[in-house]
């Protein structure tokens with residue numbers, strides 16, 4: 001298990017939900033650095049190295065959001081595994097590993113307000129950076145509701161950047177390189193945050209070929225020619241499309257294992273922070289104000305007695321709603337909340353039965369009217385036949 005930097009900091013109990021305030025505006029610190037990357041790209045090793053290199057100057061606050069990792073090779077301030085027991089989640093809700101990770105992350109996200117409050121307090125205590133390691137299955141974070149809530153939530157409160165860790169050894173295959181780039185591109189446009197690509201494992205393979213493929217279309221085409229693959233045509237077309245994306249992409253070669261390249265990487269991180277301040281902060285500032293207005297609109301009680309209207313007896317014995325249970329909020333996988341699902345299914349069944357009955361009735365009415373019309377036609381015909 002990971003060593004805890006401070007047990008008192010990890011305690012969430014003394015923080016009230018209302019303490020999270022969007023009214024304060026985006027803080028200067030800490031800068032949130034979200035580390036993303038495909039499984040096995042080296043995120044965790046990279047996070048450890050980044051912490052070591054940033055320790056002296058930026059005193060990083062460290063968060064592990066991977067519920068499924070066995071152990072992390074660095075001390076954490078917040079570890080999702082302290083909040084959610086991933087194995088228990090899998091067992092209790094009969095989920096596979098990926099479903100378990102998604103659900104654990106969703107459960108954690110219900111504590112987003114407290115999480116953000118802890119990060120804010122860390123900034124006040126002098127932590128200039130907050131480094132966040134994410135789950136191995138990248139899509140769990142980037143395409144899930146919880147990943148979105150965490151990323152947007154942080155970006156509306158603190159300067160936030162994305163570091164995308166890419167394994168250069170695996171990317172030596174042109175089609176794998178393209179898949180990686182498409183993924184990076186989709187995250188860039190989805191998150192709308194400064195984006196830095198850490199070309200990892202340069203102790204094993206020099207990363208200059210990746211940078212060349214990004215800047216020289218023909219060199220990439222040559223590499224593709226040599227690879228016999230039926231997806232080559234698609235990859236060729238995609239590489240043309242990604243040209244604009246490459247233009248704005250900052251890359252930096254590193255070895256998370258040996259620490260090579262991290263001095264340069266820190267400079268790039270600082271450039272990304274400037275970029276956030278200049279180009280992205282206004283966007284998130286606007287988003288923060290909109291959310292604040294929404295929050296106030298839902299929470300604001302009527303300001304005057306006239307505004308609030310006259311009390312009318314409802315005639316119903318209305319009771320207070322059951323207490324809110326945050327942990328149920330995002331549990332969307334089938335079978336997660338059996339009673340709820342059952343009652344929903346029952347409602348569905350009743351609805352389906354109702355529809356079937358109505359359809360049956362309509363059909364019977366139609367048949368009846370058709371038979372009546374036929375009968376009257378037949379009667380009329382017989383009457384006409386009987387006329388002298």
Ligand SMILES: Nc1nc2c(ncn2[C@@H]2O[C@H](COP(=O)(O)OP(=O)(O)OP(=O)(O)O)[C@@H](O)[C@H]2O)c(=O)[nH]1
Pocket residue numbers: 037038039040041042043044045046066135136137200201202203204254255256257258
């Ligand atoms: N040679 C070398 N190996 C590395 C480097 N970075 C990571 N690795 C190795 O790559 C493997 C995966 O590294 P992790 O840090 O666990 O990668 P991850 O992306 O966090 O993995 P998941 O969370 O399981 O997806 C481990 O065996 C690391 O030792 C590097 O810079 N050089």
